[in-house]
Amino acid sequence: MEQKKGQRLVLFPLPLQGHMNPMLELANILHSRGFSITFIHTTFNSLNPSNYPHFTFHSFPDGLSPTEVSTSKNDILSFLLHLNTKCVQPFKDCLATLLSQAALDVKPYTCLIYDGLLNFTQAVSCSLNLPTVVLRTGGASSFVVFAAFPLLWEKGYLPIQESRLEEQVIEFPPLKVKDIPTMNTPNQEKFVEFLKAIIKAAKASSGIIWNTFEDLEQPSLESLKNQLNIPMFPIGPFHKYNSTSSSSSSSLLIEDKSSISWLNTQAPKSVIYVSFGSLAVIGEAQFLEIAWGLANSKHPFLWVVRPASVNGAEWLESLPKGFVEELGGRGHIVKWAPQKEVLSHVAVGAFWTHNGWNSTLESICEGVPMICMPCFSDQKVNAVYVSRVWKVGIQLENGKFERGEIEQSIRKLMKENEGEEIRCRALKLKDKSISCLVQGGSSYQSLNSLVSHLLSLE
Ligand code: UDP
Numbered sequence: 001m002e003q004k005k006g007q008r009l010v011l012f013p014l015p016l017q018g019h020m021n022p023m024l025e026l027a028n029i030l031h032s033r034g035f036s037i038t039f040i041h042t043t044f045n046s047l048n049p050s051n052y053p054h055f056t057f058h059s060f061p062d063g064l065s066p067t068e069v070s071t072s073k074n075d076i077l078s079f080l081l082h083l084n085t086k087c088v089q090p091f092k093d094c095l096a097t098l099l100s101q102a103a104l105d106v107k108p109y110t111c112l113i114y115d116g117l118l119n120f121t122q123a124v125s126c127s128l129n130l131p132t133v134v135l136r137t138g139g140a141s142s143f144v145v146f147a148a149f150p151l152l153w154e155k156g157y158l159p160i161q162e163s164r165l166e167e168q169v170i171e172f173p174p175l176k177v178k179d180i181p182t183m184n185t186p187n188q189e190k191f192v193e194f195l196k197a198i199i200k201a202a203k204a205s206s207g208i209i210w211n212t213f214e215d216l217e218q219p220s221l222e223s224l225k226n227q228l229n230i231p232m233f234p235i236g237p238f239h240k241y242n243s244t245s246s247s248s249s250s251s252l253l254i255e256d257k258s259s260i261s262w263l264n265t266q267a268p269k270s271v272i273y274v275s276f277g278s279l280a281v282i283g284e285a286q287f288l289e290i291a292w293g294l295a296n297s298k299h300p301f302l303w304v305v306r307p308a309s310v311n312g313a314e315w316l317e318s319l320p321k322g323f324v325e326e327l328g329g330r331g332h333i334v335k336w337a338p339q340k341e342v343l344s345h346v347a348v349g350a351f352w353t354h355n356g357w358n359s360t361l362e363s364i365c366e367g368v369p370m371i372c373m374p375c376f377s378d379q380k381v382n383a384v385y386v387s388r389v390w391k392v393g394i395q396l397e398n399g400k401f402e403r404g405e406i407e408q409s410i411r412k413l414m415k416e417n418e419g420e421e422i423r424c425r426a427l428k429l430k431d432k433s434i435s436c437l438v439q440g441g442s443s444y445q446s447l448n449s450l451v452s453h454l455l456s457l458e
Pocket of ligand 1: 017018019021251275276277278279280304335336337338339340355356357358359360362
């Protein structure tokens with residue numbers, strides 16, 4: 001049972017890997033600062049309470065049909081829209097029960113911290129007189145662009161036209177039209193409406209918590225502060241606080257520990273770690289170009305191929321017969337890796353990533369330079385920042401995933417002069433990601449402000 005300590009908070013995560021991880025990390029941070037934590041969660045991708053004996057859990061039936069659940073794998077926008085409609089009533093019932101039980105206790109709940117993509121919760125919580133604070137699990141720079149979607153629409157950049165892909169978006173240097181963070185959906189208008197709802201809910205909240213730090217995204221944080229006019233708390237990188245639980249406890253797939261034993265056999269900074277996160281799906285032709293690009297690069301590689309992440313295949317069947325054997329141990333392929341541990345391993349020299357925000361931040365924190373291959377949404381903006389603003393990586397150009405180009409990019413990053421400069425910058429940025437958390441650092445101070453702010457909501 002949860003011990004009765006400080007103020008009580010309710011947390012509501014979006015049930016997807018890249019969102020559950022930071023919400024659980026945030027819960028650990030706030031718990032270590034004296035708050036009692038209660039999670040409300042969906043039955044889909046349900047959290048496992050036994051992994052977190054220091055928190056309290058309440059699940060509610062989300063009512064998602066099997067077809068709606070399957071959209072979490074191939075149509076994220078539809079999945080988010082289903083969640084934001086189907087969960088309204090059961091979430092309200094669950095929260096109301098919790099609040100009425102708490103009314104009998106000495107300490108009532110102070111506020112609800114919800115994942116910013118579950119915007120419906122703001123109105124529900126408000127109707128029950130519980131203040132809300134948003135957790136944005138993505139970066140601030142991509143959010144600036146999301147917030148400007150209505151403007152981009154008005155200016156004619158959206159919907160994106162093939163003929164304009166290379167054009168600069170003058171309002172957002174250094175973005176080009178192809179970098180606008182659209183979703184893979186035929187209905188872009190629906191996405192714009194969804195973004196408007198997210199912004200509206202955020203503006204009605206008592207603050208936004210960011211898994212980022214000032215030295216990384218100060219201009220974007222400043223711009224959002226002016227636009228949204230609510231308190232902002234950039235307290236990241238979350239996973240670098242002293243956590244009481246390991247990442248494996250929030251992992252939806254089993255982490256293959258052979259990743260680490262294999263890395264132990266490799267030379268320092270020699271390995272390319274390849275992973276495209278928990279959602280991205282690639283075509284078979286692209287998969288084969290990646291495989292040959294890696295094989296031809298002559299560098300050792302650790303490659304995460306998530307089951308069903310290659311269109312039409314269960315796992316590795318598309319690889320030519322004998323492909324793995326011919327590598328002679330130079331390549332190691334797993335279904336899911338302990339990524340944070342991998343990135344901090346001395347053998348890893350580069351990360352070929354889809355630039356999900358967590359992966360981007362995890363790489364920055366270990367000073368690992370990136371090869372960027374964004375697939376959709378905020379990943380496109382993150383990749384631009386990695387390659388053209390922070391300059392700690394290089395980007396594979398969209399639509400040119402050809403084995404020769406891959407091989408060349410790997411060589412550039414691992415060996416050539418340009419790679420040397422990128423590696424130096426990556427190490428400097430790593431230092432900043434550490435120093436922001438120590439006493440007097442920007443995230444350290446921001447966390448203190450957040451704690452005071454949450455206490456003031458009582
Ligand atoms: N991850 C992991 N093992 C893997 C691949 C990914 O533990 O083999 C974790 C990774 O550390 C990150 C999360 O899954 O915390 C993926 O989140 P991200 O925002 O990078 O991408 P998404 O999955 O949301 O596209």
